[in-house]
Amino acid sequence: QVQLQQWGAGLLEPSETLSLTCAVYGGSFSGYYWSWIRQPPGKGLEWIGEINHSGSTNYNPSLKSRVTISVDTSKNQFSLKLNSVTAADTAVYYCARETGTKAPFDQGVDVWGQGTTVTVSS
Amino acid sequence: SYELTQPPSVSVSPGQTARITCSGDALPQKYAYWYQQKSGQAPVLVIYEDNKRPSGIPERFSGSSSGTVATLTINGAQVEDEADYYCYSTDSSGDHRVFGPGTKVTVL
Numbered sequence A: 001q002v003q004l005q006q007w008g009a010g011l012l013e014p015s016e017t018l019s020l021t022c023a024v025y026g027g028s029f030s031g032y033y034w035s036w037i038r039q040p041p042g043k044g045l046e047w048i049g050e051i052n053h054s055g056s057t058n059y060n061p062s063l064k065s066r067v068t069i070s071v072d073t074s075k076n077q078f079s080l081k082l083n084s085v086t087a088a089d090t091a092v093y094y095c096a097r098e099t100g101t102k103a104p105f106d107q108g109v110d111v112w113g114q115g116t117t118v119t120v121s122s
Numbered sequence B: 001s002y003e004l005t006q007p008p009s010v011s012v013s014p015g016q017t018a019r020i021t022c023s024g025d026a027l028p029q030k031y032a033y034w035y036q037q038k039s040g041q042a043p044v045l046v047i048y049e050d051n052k053r054p055s056g057i058p059e060r061f062s063g064s065s066s067g068t069v070a071t072l073t074i075n076g077a078q079v080e081d082e083a084d085y086y087c088y089s090t091d092s093s094g095d096h097r098v099f100g101p102g103t104k105v106t107v108l
Helices: none
Strands: A003-008 A018-025 A033-039 A046-052 A057-059 A067-072 A077-082 A091-102 A106-112 A116-120 B009-012 B018-023 B033-037 B044-047 B061-066 B069-074 B083-090 B097-099 B103-107
Touching: A003 A091, A003 A106, A003 A116, A018 A033, A018 A091, A018 A116, A033 A106, A046 A067, A046 A077, A046 A091, A046 B097, A057 A067, A077 A091, A106 B033, A106 B044, A106 B083, B009 B018, B018 B083, B018 B103, B044 B061, B069 B083
Parallel strands: B009 B103
Antiparallel strands: A003 A018, A018 A077, A033 A046, A033 A091, A046 A057, A067 A077, A091 A106, A091 A116, B018 B069, B033 B044, B033 B083, B061 B069, B083 B097, B083 B103
């Protein structure tokens, strides 16, 4: 059964770069899209973007200018970088797997990481 | 950008039926997924591809979709079903995913 384990810095100052990595264990890495999702305190879920094993990416238009998602197939890992963070980027960040019978043009999350709390404060 | 719409809250008594709607212009062409999130926990998939239930999800959870509205139904809601529920889908381009704003379900 596939498991996602994520890690990264939990406390950042404004203008720094958020960096998180997610490792995939126990399942196939290729053939899926891998995504990042976040949830500010007390608010709803927001899709950040996704990547496949070939490095093909899709991003949320509202974050696209600041986001980079990359993949390391040799380690079955994918990473998120979000630059120029502000307090509005404070959130729990989740990595996740996307799948579906009509993937990649129509897919949803079926496996979630444990979440990482990232706080942006001076 | 593409948006999904959900009611902010739904309240039912134990044993009653809770229905949560999700509206979006691309839903006639794209699947809806539904997630349950309890306080302090990661979301859990309860319905995928409009009406399919993952293994381990109780049969009281069901989904449907008609036109621009997808619906999550909890038949015989239980106290343990109290949670936030989010719909999730894809825009018409097929490149961007979006969550609905979430619906808080209260069972009391």
